[in-house]
Amino acid sequence: MSETVRIVIAGAGLAALRAAERLREMRFDGEIVLVGDELPKPYHRPALSKNLLTGKAPGDGLYLEGYQRLNAFWRLGTRISKLDHRRHALTLPGGEEMRYDGLIIATGMQARTLSGAPLHDPRVNVLRTLADGLAIRESIKQAQGPVVIVGSGFTGCEVASSVTQLGKKAIIIVRGDTLFTKALGQELGEKMTKLHIDHGVQLAPSIKEWDCRPEGVGLKLSDGQQIMAGAVIIATGTIPVTDWLHGSGLILEDGVLCEATTHVVGANDVTAAGDVARWPNLRFGDNEDPRRVEHWTNAVEMGRHAAEALLLGRKASEPFCPMPRFWSEQHHMRIQACGIPALGTDTIALTPDRGGKLETEPKVVGYVRDGQLVGVVGVNASRAVVRWQEELERQLPIVTKSTMERRKQAEEIRRSQDELRRSQNDLRRQSQPLRRRPAGMPLDPDTDWFENGFQELMEYNRDNYRSGPQLPRDHPSYPGERVYPDELRDSGARSRSRYSGTPRMPRR
Ligand SMILES: Cc1cc2nc3c(=O)[nH]c(=O)nc-3n(C[C@H](O)[C@H](O)[C@H](O)COP(=O)(O)OP(=O)(O)OC[C@H]3O[C@@H](n4cnc5c(N)ncnc54)[C@H](O)[C@@H]3O)c2cc1C
Numbered sequence: 001m002s003e004t005v006r007i008v009i010a011g012a013g014l015a016a017l018r019a020a021e022r023l024r025e026m027r028f029d030g031e032i033v034l035v036g037d038e039l040p041k042p043y044h045r046p047a048l049s050k051n052l053l054t055g056k057a058p059g060d061g062l063y064l065e066g067y068q069r070l071n072a073f074w075r076l077g078t079r080i081s082k083l084d085h086r087r088h089a090l091t092l093p094g095g096e097e098m099r100y101d102g103l104i105i106a107t108g109m110q111a112r113t114l115s116g117a118p119l120h121d122p123r124v125n126v127l128r129t130l131a132d133g134l135a136i137r138e139s140i141k142q143a144q145g146p147v148v149i150v151g152s153g154f155t156g157c158e159v160a161s162s163v164t165q166l167g168k169k170a171i172i173i174v175r176g177d178t179l180f181t182k183a184l185g186q187e188l189g190e191k192m193t194k195l196h197i198d199h200g201v202q203l204a205p206s207i208k209e210w211d212c213r214p215e216g217v218g219l220k221l222s223d224g225q226q227i228m229a230g231a232v233i234i235a236t237g238t239i240p241v242t243d244w245l246h247g248s249g250l251i252l253e254d255g256v257l258c259e260a261t262t263h264v265v266g267a268n269d270v271t272a273a274g275d276v277a278r279w280p281n282l283r284f285g286d287n288e289d290p291r292r293v294e295h296w297t298n299a300v301e302m303g304r305h306a307a308e309a310l311l312l313g314r315k316a317s318e319p320f321c322p323m324p325r326f327w328s329e330q331h332h333m334r335i336q337a338c339g340i341p342a343l344g345t346d347t348i349a350l351t352p353d354r355g356g357k358l359e360t361e362p363k364v365v366g367y368v369r370d371g372q373l374v375g376v377v378g379v380n381a382s383r384a385v386v387r388w389q390e391e392l393e394r395q396l397p398i399v400t401k402s403t404m405e406r407r408k409q410a411e412e413i414r415r416s417q418d419e420l421r422r423s424q425n426d427l428r429r430q431s432q433p434l435r436r437r438p439a440g441m442p443l444d445p446d447t448d449w450f451e452n453g454f455q456e457l458m459e460y461n462r463d464n465y466r467s468g469p470q471l472p473r474d475h476p477s478y479p480g481e482r483v484y485p486d487e488l489r490d491s492g493a494r495s496r497s498r499y500s501g502t503p504r505m506p507r508r
Contacts, residue, residue, distance in 0.1 A: 005030030007310065008090060008100040010080050011107035011241070012036025014045065014064065014296065015274030018303035019104045021068040026311055030101070032072035035092065037079040040130055046296055048133035049155050050329055053162035059134050080107075083248045085267040102310045105245075105256055105264065105272040106303060109238035109294065114150060114207075117234055121212045124232045127155060136233055143230025145216045146171050150207065152179045154328045156235035157192070160201045161330040171202045171227065179203075184377055185347040188365050191358050191379070192330070198357070199331045240276045240292065254278055255292045260319035262306045273306035274299035282399040283321040284340060284374065291340075295326040318400040323393050333358055333380055338389040339396070341367040341375030350376065350388065364388065372396075 007023060009016040012034040020032050043062040051057035075092070082091035083103075090098045111126035118124050123139045125132055136159075140147055146169035149156045156172060157179060163170035172179070179196060181189040197203070204221055211218030216228040240255040250266055251257035255278035257265045262279060264270040272279075275298075280290045293302075301322050309317040328335040344367025351364045362381035366373050366388070373395055378385035 005101045006099065007032050007102040007104065008098060009034045009104045009106055010083075010090070010244075011105070011274070011276070012038065012074065012076060013042050013106060013108050013274065013299070015106040015108070015299040015303035015306070016104070017042040017064060017066065018300045019106060019273055019307040020070050020072050021066060022304040022307035023311065024068045024070060026308060028307075028311060032070065033075060033098070033100075034072055035075040035078050035080055035090070035098070037077065038129055038131075039077045041074065041076065043130055045128075048127060048130065049158035050162060052130075052133045053137055053140065053159065054165050055137070059130060062130065080244050083245055083250075085248055085250070085264075085270055088269065101269065103270045104303075104306050104310060105270065105276060106274045106299075106306070107241040107244070107276050108299075109275045110241050111234070112237040112239050114234050114236055116207075116210060117150075117232075118210055118212050118217070119234075121217060123217050123230070124212075124234070126234045127159065128238070136231070139231035140166060140168060143168060143216075145169075145228045145230035146202075147231045147233065148173060148204075148217075148219060148227060148229040149233045149235055151235035151237065152203075153183070153235060153237060156233070157196065157330050158328060159233050159235060160196060161199070164199050164201060164331070168230075169200065169202070171204050171229075172196070173205070173207060173221075174203050175206070177203060184341070185344075185365060185367070187347065187349070187353075188363065188377060188379070191363060192335075195331055195333060195358050238275070238294065240278075242276065257290060259314070260321075261314060261317035262302065262309045262320050263314050263317065269310070271306035271310045273302040277302060277306075279320060281321055281324075281340075282319050283323065283396050284343060293322075293324050293340075295324055297325045298322060318402070321398045321400065323389060323396070325389070334382060335377065335379050336382060336385040337375065337377045338385060339367070339373070339375030339392045341377055343367065343369050343374040345369050348373075351381065351384070 007028065007030060009019055009032065013036065016034050016036065020034060023032055040063070042064045044064060047057050047062050052059060052062065078092055080090050080092060083089075084091075085103070088100050088103070090100065090103070092098055109128065111128040111132070113119060113126060119126070122135065123143070125136045125139060127133060127136055140163060147163045148171045149160050149163070150173045152172050152174040160170040160172050177193075178186070178189045179193045184192065193203070204223075204225060204227070206222045207219050208222050209220035211220070213228075216230055217232050219227045219229055219232075221227065242252045242256060245252055245256065250264060255276050256272045258272050258277050258279035259265055260280050260282050262271045262273060262277065264272050275292060275294045278290045278292045280288045282288060302320060305320045309320075323338055324340055326337040346368045348366040348368055350366045351362060353363075354361060358379050362379065362384065364376060364378040364381045364384045367375035367377070373392060376385060376388040376392060378388070
């Protein structure tokens with residue numbers, strides 16, 4: 001290990017940049033190396049499906065500003081192929097080995113492709129990188145026929161919206177006939193579908209056959225339709241980039257498995273952040289399943305947290321408990337989400353539905369699990385979403401290490417208070433002055449006439465007689481005259497033997 005402490009950040013995207021900034025903010029004065037396989041420095045990925053395609057933003061206008069002077073080494077266009085976390089070593093192209101003292105994994109996602117799709121044809125593309133965005137922009141510009149988008153998630157629908165804004169025909173290949181039902185629920189899904197259709201977007205069923213020709217990309221659909229597409233964009237989802245971690249021993253099921261603090265499970269001095277990291281967000285319950293969050297704000301916040309956690313170490317780190325936030329833009333509508341709507345098993349309308357279009361009627365929907373609001377989505381309702389976000393934060397308070405510690409302490413205090421209360425009750429019961437039972441009043445098993453009677457008797461005897469249990473005949477506890485009614489005898493609240501017959505005094 002070299003004398004200078006070195007932190008390597010794997011991936012040079014958004015989460016990586018924000019992690020590096022946080023390291024410097026925390027006065028880390030060692031070496032920071034960002035290794036990214038793309039050539040450009042970090043850029044605004046959400047703009048790829050929006051402003052870049054519509055031409056509102058040029059490709060070179062998307063680069064991200066840094067908040068800090070990083071004084072870092074950038075190894076761009078460099079793919080990491082292997083991690084040996086026991087030796088704290090990464091393998092780079094040409095067999096180069098890079099040692100680290102601390103590692104932050106932030107390698108994001110890659111676009112999922114479609115089996116049978118002719119990606120060798122420049123008119124057929126996926127959308128994840130700036131290079132993809134530029135290629136798609138060019139293919140749309142050249143397109144003679146409609147632009148076909150395979151996949152109806154947020155990216156696919158944003159692309160369809162951008163295509164129509166360019167005055168081109170967009171066709172979305174979708175399962176079923178409603179968009180977003182899984183992500184947003186039936187009601188909002190239907191409204192969003194109408195929004196797209198009203199803007200000229202066509203929905204079509206799955207592709208059966210591809211046929212690349214000079215005049216376009218021929219597509220045969222499952223309903224028999226034939227389309228000669230001018231361009232095809234495959235937006236069928238994403239896969240976490242973990243191939244370089246295979247064989248490392250880390251848990252790589254749907255991303256890199258992390259602890260609540262962002263420390264990678266099974267490795268020392270390694271944290272993870274951004275789209276690739278899967279971790280339990282304790283804000284949504286102590287037993288919440290670890291999950292990934294593919295949102296811009298999450299990459300920012302988690303990047304910063306992973307840097308802190310790496311410097312602080314496992315024991316001193318707080319759990320990462322964000323309130324996830326997401327936005328999308330389609331046909332000039334702003335869709336905003338907070339919380340984890342996908343956790344909801346039911347939806348609740350948080351704005352009245354007057355049957356209007358989304359363009360004229362802002363819409364807010366809540367997502368509910370076990371009676372608890374877990375997410376909110378709003379369309380053209382920014383202020384309402386912010387208010388609902390505050391409400392969500394109130395209902396799902398942040399669970400940091402100190403709050404977990406406080407909860408534990410509160411639980412201990414509650415338990416000892418319970419114990420104290422129980423022993424106080426016992427004491428009170430024992431020291432309760434003997435009450436004279438009004439004539440004819442039935443005995444109440446809870447008032448401890450019997451015990452009080454004994455207590456009184458013992459004290460009386462101690463004070464008045466050295467030996468021999470004697471009570472004045474007019475004393476209410478005088479055993480010979482006391483009546484123990486059947487309901488008390490049979491109540492089962494006390495042992496039968498103690499209540500049957502005349503009570504005996506303990507021998508002295
Ligand atoms: C088209 C599009 C539109 C989006 N729109 C929105 C939106 O509207 N709202 C929103 O909230 N979010 C949106 N997102 C999601 C958002 O952009 C991501 O959540 C965010 O960029 C994640 O940042 P990251 O740093 O985790 O990953 P990335 O930004 O993907 O960065 C990871 C980097 O690591 C590199 N890398 C991978 N493997 C290696 C390796 N082995 N060696 C070296 N480098 C490697 C990758 O090439 C990449 O450059 C959008 C994403 C896309 C693609």
